Amino acid sequence: MITISIDRVIASKWEKTVVLLQNRTLRKFVPETERLNSQKLQRMLKRHKMVYVKPVKGGGGVGVMKINKLSNRNGIRFKLQNTTSVKRFKTFGGLYKSLQKQMKSRDYIIQKGISLLKYQNKLMDLRIMVQENLKNQWEVTGSAARIGPTKKIVTNVSSGGITVDFKKMLNHFYEDKTEQDQFLDSLHQMSLEIAKQLQKYNPNLKEIGVDIGLDDQMHPWILEVNTKPDPRIFFRDKSTIEKVVRYGRAYGRKYDLTPKFKHEKKYANKLGEIT
Structure with a gap:
């Protein structure tokens, strides 16, 4: 076991894992x-x-x-x-x-290694954005599915992945609308618990981006937690980015929304309108 200094940004994936494993609720979602x-x-x-x-x-x-x-x-x-x-x-x-x-x-x-669910034979995972809102309460402000390029081992947009509306993706895995809502809510609750757990060791933490993988049993796995998440993953949804930026501005965060990849150019005007 390692010692983690309180009130310090936890940038290490190893330290984040150690912190999450100390939470009994989250432990079953952390890959070895x-x-x-x-x-x-x-x-x-x-x-x-x-x-x-x-x-x-x-x-x-x-x-x-x-x-x-x-x-x-x-x-x-x-x-x-x-x-x-x-x-x-x-x-x-x-x-x-x-x-x-x-x-x-x-x-x-x-x-x-988690054998992730695939969509059209491409790897798929999920990014959930969690922030402190204007009432200083943790809130899920965005979620998106990421579809990786063919034969790639990661889904990141920087590696050629694309983002889609995860609620729409759930139609491929759950026919019942109630089941879809319950499943999405369980992922949101898990993400909120992750934020609260990490904040115990970093009281100044105000936002996280949780990368979640789903296996063929729809069991969620915490693949990574980003303490400086990039909101441009939600570039298809102007209202989501507006909320992210509004909350971020309240706690002093500034975001670079300049499009960096070809598939963002179509949405460049949306991003450029948000300051």
Whole structure:
């Protein structure tokens, strides 16, 4: 167990995981996570066959890699995939040596791989924005499904992913409208609980972006919590971004809403109107 100083921004994915695991309600939604070293990676691959390795600090999917343990007649035992390439290895030593080269001097975590739900054969996950509102109460201010590019291991917009209305996506998984509403409400309640839990260790925390993955049983998994979330993920919904910016302005946050990617240009006028 690590000691986390109170009243400090928790930027480390490892520290956030430790904080969330201290909450009994949230514990069942946190994938098994370890600090990366050779021994722990071997154990995790033995247990789960698929894991993700992520930089302890950073966002946007940068540096994220996926490792699969394979059963292959040709002797290929491991597959290492990042956002641009796929490599295969016959030995764990070869895998780890390649991994170290890509990691450079950065610290990484290992996270149990979740077989995410797919939409049109593309990975899908969910971003939920939670902020302190004008009454200093936590409120869910936005939610969107992210659809990753074909064959990519991340769904981030910066990696070519697109965002869609998650409420509409639920039509593909629940026929009953009441079930849809109940499921979405349960995700919102979980996100609010995450915000409250992290705020215990960082009283100045005012906003988070929760990345949630759903497995084939519709069980939610907390993939990551961003303490400086980018509201541009909601660029299709002007009213959502207006609320996010209004709340953010109240606690001193400023957002760069300049479109950075091709699929945002269509909505550039909407973003530009919000100051």
